[in-house]
Amino acid sequence: MKKSRFTDSQIMAILKQHEAGVPVAELSREHNVSTALIYQWRSKFGGMDASMMKRLKELEAENARLKKMYAEERLKAELRQEALEGKL
Template sequence: MKKSRFSDSQIVAILKQHEAGVPVAELSREHNVSTALIYQWRSKFGGMDASLMKRLKELGRRTPV
């Protein structure tokens, strides 16, 4: 899987800007990502903080015994 250009805290910061009222089109231009990616992040990580995102990713990486 391709590694993201953005860290968990950067994604959370972008989503917080969106929650504060910044339009998605403006965020996508500013961070050089598609609007669809911002909506994907919002559906996947909306309402989380960086520590919860890290925990979610750790749970996803675990392999069954």
């Protein structure tokens, strides 16, 4: 997962500014990010507080780790199966 140059609290502050009525175009110029990124943050983190945002990121990292482990174990199982079939 790509590391953001913004901390969770910075993202939350930018989203709070938007909720307070600051236009996305102005926020994107002020923080030197694309408007699309602000909209992505809003759809992903809108309505969350910093602790919820941290928990979401922890769960996403754990999910990625588990998917990688599953893929590795699946590959091992396939190799074992192929080895067994070759011996029979």
